Amino acid sequence: MKFSINRGELQAALTGAARVAAGSKTNLLACAKLEAGDGLSVEAADGDRSLRVEAAALVEQGGAALVPARRLLEIVNSLPDEAVEVAASAGSASVRCGNSSFRVPALNPSDFPGFPEVEAEQTLEVPGVVFAEMAKTAVPFAAKSVDDAEIPVLAGVLVERDGDVLRMVATDSYRLCRCEFPIGEGAPFSLVFPSGFMAEAASDCCGDVSIASSGRQVRVSSGGTVMTSRLIDGKYPKWRSMMPETVASSAVFRREDVLGALRMCAAGSGGKSPVTFVYDGAVSTWSSDGEDGSAVSHAACECDGSGRVKCSIRMLESAVKACDSDEVTIGLNGPMKPIIVTGGMCRNIVMPMRD
Known part of the structure; x- marks a missing residue:
């Protein structure tokens, strides 16, 4: 097997293969299979996942080689942005680029598992x-x-x-x-x-x-x-x-205002304490009290009622961050019912904690 390829193309193909092979516990599956034909095909597998990447290459001699995926990627990462020549014969493979050359061991490619066939149901x-x-x-x-x-x-x-x-x-x-x-x-x-x-x-x-x-x-x-x-x-x-479609009351916030209030509560209480938030009218209050300190913050909102709930700062923050919109709506059906966070294409829930 012998082919030439753009360094960036080879690097991109090997990056995914090395990631898949990284979880393998055998030398065989820690390898990437390189097969040169009309172009280059790179395959990797770990027993649960398989990956195949096709890349354009100038093939001088067709064939296949099985080489350590991580080792080959490290070599390619070290090369200048020039054409790379890869050749393989029984037991070894070589890599050349500019004035540099490398040799790595190669296993028998016929021992590598075949790529899974998935019949589309x-x-x-x-x-x-x-x-x-x-x-x-x-x-x-x-x-x-x-x-x-x-x-x-x-x-x-x-x-x-x-x-x-x-x-x-x-x-x-x-x-x-x-x-x-x-x-x-x-x-x-x-x-x-x-x-x-x-x-x-x-x-x-x-x-x-x-x-x-x-x-x-x-x-x-x-x-x-x-x-x-x-x-x-x-x-x-x-x-x-698990996800109610209606709420007893809700409040609309600027997304960044909620995230800001949560960050201040986390900073003031050491980050491990829950947050309690209350809304009624045009202003909400966010508070957190822990062994390392406490914090109180306020955020403007538009409410259609009143509400109070306590929950994990980290979990509520993740639900708000997931919303791809400038505004988020937080809805409540009671202090121990799921908290509904809506914004953009997302509708998320967070389970509350006892107040």
Whole structure:
């Protein structure tokens, strides 16, 4: 195998491959498979996820090589922005660029697992910008991992197409995010993405996103990148029953005013104490009292009633930050009912604490 490629193209292809291979516990899966044909194909896998990136390259001799992914990326990162020549034979691969040359060990590419085939039982086409923005909003609300979650499926993000609306829902059982965006009529779609995989797919998308699922696997394609992942076992909770559509009272704030009040409460009380906020009329009061100190702040608002509730500063802050709008509405149905935070494409809830 022998090919030449732009250094930036090779770096981009190897970055995702090295990320996938980083979690591997075997030398085989810690490698990236480079295959030269019409261009260059780079593959990586960790047992649950697989990645394939296509890149333009000038191929002098077709073939394949299996090389340490992280080591090769480190080499490419150190190179000047010039053409890179990669060649491989049995047992080793070489990299040349300018006046520099490197040699790395290579394993037998035929030992590498084949790229998963996903027969599309349901499909979804999404503009890449929409997918990336919604994923960025929803993923932080999911449980960090299957092992950390009391209910493993909460380490996923529910993706639905409902008529002409694309919806993403994520919850860690203490807070919940629902974001929606109109994408036009299409076939119904429902799938729970592993949250880490969704974050990677969103960061790698470079154009419109095509999603397909079959059985226990999902495939995401965008530009020259294809990613697959195993799905999480379990059925997603009935989230609609957790999110009230009406409120007894609400207050409208400038988003930055709420975030400012929360920052002052965190700073004054040491950041670990909850915040209590009260609204009635045109002004709200935000207070936090902890062992390390206390804080009181005020923020202007427009109310249609009065309300009082206590909750985690960090969780309420995350719900407000997720709203992609200059104004947010905070609605209450009582001191121990879910707090509803609405703004832009998001409707989020945060569970309160006893006052």
